[in-house]
Amino acid sequence: MIREVFITETNCITPIGFDVATNVKNIDGGISGIQLHQNSLLMKDPFYASIIDEEKLNTAFAKVTPAQNYTRLEKMMILALQPIVEKSKLILDAKTAFLLSTTKGNITALENPTEENIAKAHLHQLAKTIADFFGFATEPIVVSNACVSGVLAISVAKRLIQSGMYDNAFVVAGDEVSEFVLSGFNSFQAMSDLPCKPYSKNRNGVTLGEAAVAVLVSSNKENAKIKIIGDGSINDANHISGPSRTGEGLFRSIESALAEAEINPNQIDYISAHGTATPFNDEMEAIAFNRLGLEDVPVNSLKGYYGHTLGASGLLETVIGIQSVLESKLFASFGFDELGVSQSINIIKKSETKNSHYFLKTASGFGGCNTVVLFEKVS
Amino acid sequence: MTAKKTYIQSFCSIQNNEIILNGETVFNTEPTVFSDFSKKAYQNFEMNYPKFFKMDSLSKLAFLGAEILLRKEIDATKENNIALLFANKSSSLDTDVKFQNSISDKENYYPSPAVFVYTLPNICLGEISIRHQLKSENSFFIFEAFNPVFMVNYANVLLNTKKAEKVLCGWVEYYNEEYKAFLYLVGTEGNTEHQKETVEKLYNK
Numbered sequence: 001m002i003r004e005v006f007i008t009e010t011n012c013i014t015p016i017g018f019d020v021a022t023n024v025k026n027i028d029g030g031i032s033g034i035q036l037h038q039n040s041l042l043m044k045d046p047f048y049a050s051i052i053d054e055e056k057l058n059t060a061f062a063k064v065t066p067a068q069n070y071t072r073l074e075k076m077m078i079l080a081l082q083p084i085v086e087k088s089k090l091i092l093d094a095k096t097a098f099l100l101s102t103t104k105g106n107i108t109a110l111e112n113p114t115e116e117n118i119a120k121a122h123l124h125q126l127a128k129t130i131a132d133f134f135g136f137a138t139e140p141i142v143v144s145n146a147c148v149s150g151v152l153a154i155s156v157a158k159r160l161i162q163s164g165m166y167d168n169a170f171v172v173a174g175d176e177v178s179e180f181v182l183s184g185f186n187s188f189q190a191m192s193d194l195p196c197k198p199y200s201k202n203r204n205g206v207t208l209g210e211a212a213v214a215v216l217v218s219s220n221k222e223n224a225k226i227k228i229i230g231d232g233s234i235n236d237a238n239h240i241s242g243p244s245r246t247g248e249g250l251f252r253s254i255e256s257a258l259a260e261a262e263i264n265p266n267q268i269d270y271i272s273a274h275g276t277a278t279p280f281n282d283e284m285e286a287i288a289f290n291r292l293g294l295e296d297v298p299v300n301s302l303k304g305y306y307g308h309t310l311g312a313s314g315l316l317e318t319v320i321g322i323q324s325v326l327e328s329k330l331f332a333s334f335g336f337d338e339l340g341v342s343q344s345i346n347i348i349k350k351s352e353t354k355n356s357h358y359f360l361k362t363a364s365g366f367g368g369c370n371t372v373v374l375f376e377k378v379s
Numbered sequence: 380m381t382a383k384k385t386y387i388q389s390f391c392s393i394q395n396n397e398i399i400l401n402g403e404t405v406f407n408t409e410p411t412v413f414s415d416f417s418k419k420a421y422q423n424f425e426m427n428y429p430k431f432f433k434m435d436s437l438s439k440l441a442f443l444g445a446e447i448l449l450r451k452e453i454d455a456t457k458e459n460n461i462a463l464l465f466a467n468k469s470s471s472l473d474t475d476v477k478f479q480n481s482i483s484d485k486e487n488y489y490p491s492p493a494v495f496v497y498t499l500p501n502i503c504l505g506e507i508s509i510r511h512q513l514k515s516e517n518s519f520f521i522f523e524a525f526n527p528v529f530m531v532n533y534a535n536v537l538l539n540t541k542k543a544e545k546v547l548c549g550w551v552e553y554y555n556e557e558y559k560a561f562l563y564l565v566g567t568e569g570n571t572e573h574q575k576e577t578v579e580k581l582y583n584k
Contacts, residue, residue: 234514369501
């Protein structure tokens with residue numbers, strides 16, 4: 001008998017709220033965190049991004065601890081994890097894992113590359129700092145797999161719990177908007193000059209964002225918000241900086257998750273997709289979904305509210321997706337106007353009431369990676 | 380899940396200008412920089428894959444290790460469900476520093492997409508997947524040091540849940556000319572039992 005695995009606690013720190021309820025209220029009200037920023041330390045020209053207010057962050061952090069000397073990202077991550085660690089009342093023993101998902105971690109430390117700062121830019125060092133704050137007894141597991149990291153961290157937690165190695169896993173995911181990432185996406189000419197418009201005809205690239213998100217993955221059904229029933233993380237084997245034209249890796253990842261869960265594609269009620277609003281990504285997803293007969297399933301991208309929060313995005317979008325299932329709501333795919341992918345998909349145009357039993361979360365990223373996790377409503 | 384026995388089928392390490400396959404030295408050079416060593420290794424094994432020269436050092440290191448282990452393993456006429464399970468200590472920090480240097484000086488600002496793409500550690504998995512046409516599970520982890528307990532456990536999960544038929548495990552660490560790669564192939568058949576102690580011993584050899 002394979003162990004059942006659930007998500008039992010969630011929390012998120014984003015520009016539109018420092019808890020899940022506030023985030024959902026703002027999404028429901030059509031409020032996006034994306035704004036025009038003028039900050040020459042980040043980028044020469046004005047740019048759109050979804051950025052957490054510094055003062056709000058520091059005020060919230062001061063309520064949790066008087067401790068100083070944490071980086072901005074560390075503060076975000078501690079704030080995301082703190083309430084769920086506290087609420088869980090778990091003893092942080094050898095059966096409790098700690099996973100951290102990020103793409104760039106404390107990359108801003110490299111702006112002043114002293115020996116100490118280079119040590120700080122190491123991802124295991126970031127994980128150790130967060131782990132020490134809470135007192136985790138196990139060695140942190142850092143997942144760094146480009147833009148699928150956040151979803152992959154859920155999948156890894158679920159697999160490790162199924163194997164019996166752990167009973168519980170705290171997962172935190174976070175990334176921040178930095179000059180490093182802005183200039184990189186800009187060099188790819190992948191940045192949108194307006195707030196991103198996933199799946200739309202006039203989309204022309206990503207808007208970057210930042211967030212920290214935390215969940216508790218557990219074998220204990222008590223307080224379960226949702227059950228994890230399948231996953232897959234399959235590479236396109238096609239190109240390192242662009243998705244497969246046929247959506248091969250995403251297609252196979254979804255097939256793998258469905259086979260594990262022993263359900264059919266037509267049973268999926270809702271897809272929270274990746275939808276970065278680059279021409280190639282959105283097109284690839286539409287093709288993969290059509291290959292599986294998922295073209296009529298309601299789908300959204302939450303990038304219109306949050307921008308692309310990189311290693312946090314998959315976990316953030318899962319947390320909001322779980323709320324969709326729990327509250328029987330589907331949220332509008334913000335920024336969408338007219339379908340701009342070659343194959344038909346069922347974009348959620350305005351928020352509506354709908355019961356969902358099976359929910360699919362997908363993500364794709366550089367390196368040809370794709371990850372999907374399939375969830376089932378807990379009865 | 381039913382935990383079947385798993386086995387280490389082959390292993391390879393690359394460090395100190397030397398490549399060792401299943402315990403035997405298959406290539407070495409006089410002490411030199413990594414770019415020179417990796418180029419000579421590439422030529423020695425007649426890899427014939429020009430994309431190699433576009434890769435950053437971390438990807439070259441991982442690519443070489445995978446090439447040595449998989450060249451006899453892969454049957455190009457069929458699908459090979461070999462998962463990639465990789466980890467290291469310094470992520471892509473070597474290339475991160477290079478990219479940061481290209482944007483730090485505003486008078487000399489030249490961010491390059493060809494460098495930026497390698498500021499993610501999992502790009503090396505993409506390179507290996509493309510080369511060997513592995514449409515398979517892949518994941519990249521960061522630990523302070525090689526973590527045999529995690530690697531053994533996660534590889535077994537992939538095999539026991541039938542997400543993969545074999546798993547190519549790899550520790551690929553590269554930062555500032557210091558490098559070490561240790562890769563090994565795990566499957567459900569073989570003679571060397573896939574255990575933490577064995578993996579640790581082979582890593583430290």
